[in-house]
Amino acid sequence: MKYGRDLLKNVEGYVPGEQPKGGPITKLNTNENPYPPSPKVLEALQNMGERAFRCYPDPVSTALREACAKRYGYESADWVIVGNGMDELLALVLRTFVDPGDKVLATYPTYSLYEILCDLHGCVLTYEDLDENFQLTDAFYTVDARLCILTRPNAPTGVAVPREAVERLCESFDGLVVIDEAYVDFADDDCMDFPKRYDNAIVMRTFSKSFSLAGMRIGTAVARPEIIAEFMKTKDSYNMNAVAQTVGLAAMEDYDYMQANTAKVKATRERLKNELELRGFTIPKSGTNFLLAFRDGTPTAKDIFQALRERNVIVRYFAHRRLENALRITVGTDEECDVLLKALDGILG
Ligand SMILES: Cc1ncc(COP(=O)(O)O)c(C=O)c1O
Known part of the structure; x- marks a missing residue:
């Protein structure tokens, strides 16, 4: 690009998580809140x-x-x-x-x-x-x-x-x-x-x-x-x-309304963490509305990410050092987490 600034030549823009255009998608990839605002x-x-x-x-x-x-x-x-x-x-x-x-x-x-x-x-x-x-x-x-x-x-x-x-x-x-x-x-x-x-x-x-x-x-x-x-x-x-x-x-x-919503998310987070640990994932203690779930062996985290995508469940995968064996999973509603767990059971057997 002959008109571009030198500074930008080697800069790649930020790639945000996928925002699918509707359909039967369980979206657990960009750490949004699953509950409506006040x-x-x-x-x-x-x-x-x-x-x-x-x-x-x-x-x-x-x-x-x-x-x-x-x-x-x-x-x-x-x-x-x-x-x-x-x-x-x-x-x-x-x-x-x-x-x-x-x-x-x-x-x-x-x-x-x-x-x-x-x-x-x-x-x-x-x-x-x-x-x-x-x-x-x-x-x-x-x-x-x-x-x-x-x-x-x-x-x-x-x-x-x-x-x-x-x-x-x-x-x-x-x-x-x-x-x-x-x-x-x-x-x-x-x-x-x-x-x-x-x-x-x-x-x-x-x-x-x-x-x-x-x-x-x-x-x-x-x-x-x-x-x-x-x-x-x-x-x-x-x-x-x-x-x-x-x-x-x-x-x-x-503010109280927000705090009630975060309390619900935190309760679901603990349940989801337990369920994922039962399925062989290792997860550091989270103070957020997502879990970073590590898993060694096969299928790899990347394979699981792709298999979940085929089942219309979107989580986040980072092909970066120290994160290649992990999935970042946003805590959704209890129902959304159940959809994820069911899909995982199908993939992991
Ligand atoms: C650590 C961190 N900081 C900042 C932001 C950006 O927040 P905002 O949506 O207000 O731009 C994000 C969004 O995902 C985040 O993960």
């Missing part, structure tokens, strides 16, 4: 007047940021930015705080989008391997980089490192520490208090998983007001459309 979300949508469509939205999403600050224990919206999904905020953190050529640190394995965002930005992602239990090693704390992104609980492992490990990181790392808490509502604890305690901590969340709003594209970041003020310089003027602001606020104000 009824208050649909109500708020229906009550939007024509003005919300005709006029530009609030450029700084004040009401949604205030609701997030209140819920997360911060005194004002100055501690919060919202974005078009957390993915936008991850791109923005590079645009705002990382110069091309700088080093960014992440664990291996982790969310594969970080590497692509770094490639697109012209900075260098340095991976430091997690240990055999998917925990941070001592070496991780010694890496010198401009920014560190730690996913807690991690994807695709599902494992959360202890809070003390994140404390040690914020204390020892000489740069900003982004704590990606996309899945934290399914975990036992979180680090939302860290921005109060550490001036280099940025905690990011998404409404895509626990709030059942992946289609609306809403993410948040919480950090010291001086960090948020820098973000505000680089975001698009109207980065949150009016519908996303309205439904995000309605969802945040019905």
